C-alpha cells in the first residue's frame with residue numbers, strides 16, 4: 460500500500476504544502492494516541508471554561524488545540540492559524556506561505572462516550588498584502604482552499620484528504636506510525652436512501668426543512684415512493700465519513716431555536732473543508748441557496764446552514780429552499 464507522501468508527490472503537490480500537511484498530521488497522530496488512551500490518558504471530562512462561542516470546553520478540546528497550535532506555530536510555512544478554540548487568529552511567521560484553520564476536536568459530546576470524533580482542517584494561501592496578525596487573511600472563498608481534510612478517530616484512525624483533485628482515504632498503520640492509502644478515489648453515489656439530521660430540532664425548523672424531511676418520512680406511500688433510513692452520529696466528521704463512504708444526505712439547517720445563532724456549523728473550519736472533500740468526491744455541498752464553496756467568510760467563527768452529500772439528493776433538497 461502506498462504511503463501518504465509519495466501519493467501526494469505523484470499529484471505534484473508543492474513541497475512546502477506537503478511538509479505542512481505532515482505537520483498537521485503529526486499533531487493528529489498525537490491526538491489519536493491520546494484519544495486511544497481514554498481515561499488512562501486523563502483526556503475525558505470537561506474544563507471549567509467556555510470558548511469564544513459560549514460552548515463548554517472539554518479537556519480534549521483544549522489538549523487537541525494546544526497540540527496542533529504548538530506544532531503549527533513551529534512550522535515556518537505557516538503565516539497564521541485560526542481555530543474553533545481560539546478567539547482570534549494567532550500569527551506565526553511573516554514569510555509563511557500558508558494559513559491553517561481547524562476544528563481541533565469535532566464531535567466533542569462524543570468524547571466521554573467513546574464515540575466517533577475527529578479533527579477538521581483547511582489550508583489557504585497567505586495574502587502578502589495583509590500582515591500576519593490580520594484576521595482578514597482568512598476571508599477567502601472556499602474555492603481558494605489548497606488542501607482540506609479530516610482525521611477521524613474511530614475504531615481505526617483515518618485521514619480523508621484532498622489537495623484539489625481527488626478525495627482520498629488513508630488509514631493510520633500503528634505498526635509503523637504512517638498513513639497508508641486505502642481508497643485512491645472516493646466517489647459518493649449520486650442517489651441515496653439515507654438522511655442525517657438532528658430530528659430533536661424539528662419543532663424549530665423553517666418550512667423548507669419541515670416539508671423536505673416530511674416527504675422522506677412518508678416512505679413508499681409518499682411522493683418519494685421509497686423508504687429512507689436515518690443516521691445521526693452527533694459528530695459532523697463521523698456523519699460526513701459515512702456519506703463519503705456509502706452516500707447519504709447530511710443536513711444542519713438554520714432553525715429558530717436561538718435567533719442569535721440560526722445556524723450551528725462553522726463555515727471556515729467545518730463546512731468549507733467538508734464541502735471541498737464532498738465536491739471532489741462527486742457530491743454536492745450547499746446552504747440550500749448557494750454552494751458552500753462560493754461563500755467568503757466574513758468572520759472566523761461565522762456559521763452557515765449545511766446540506767451535503769449525494770448530488771441528486773442534495774439538488775432535490777435545495778428545490779425546497781429556492782422554490
Ligand SMILES: O=P(O)(O)OC[C@H]1O[C@](O)(COP(=O)(O)O)[C@@H](O)[C@@H]1O
Pocket residue numbers: 514543562564565566567568657693694695696711723
Ligand atoms: O448537538 P447536535 O445538534 O447533535 O450537533 C452535533 C453537531 O455539533 C458538532 O458536534 C459541532 O462540533 P464541535 O464538537 O466541534 O463543537 C458537529 O460535529 C455535529 O454535527
Ligand SMILES: [Mg+2]
Pocket residue numbers: 562564565566695729
Ligand atoms: Mg466541530
Ligand SMILES: [Mg+2]
Pocket residue numbers: 520543562563564565566567
Ligand atoms: Mg470542535
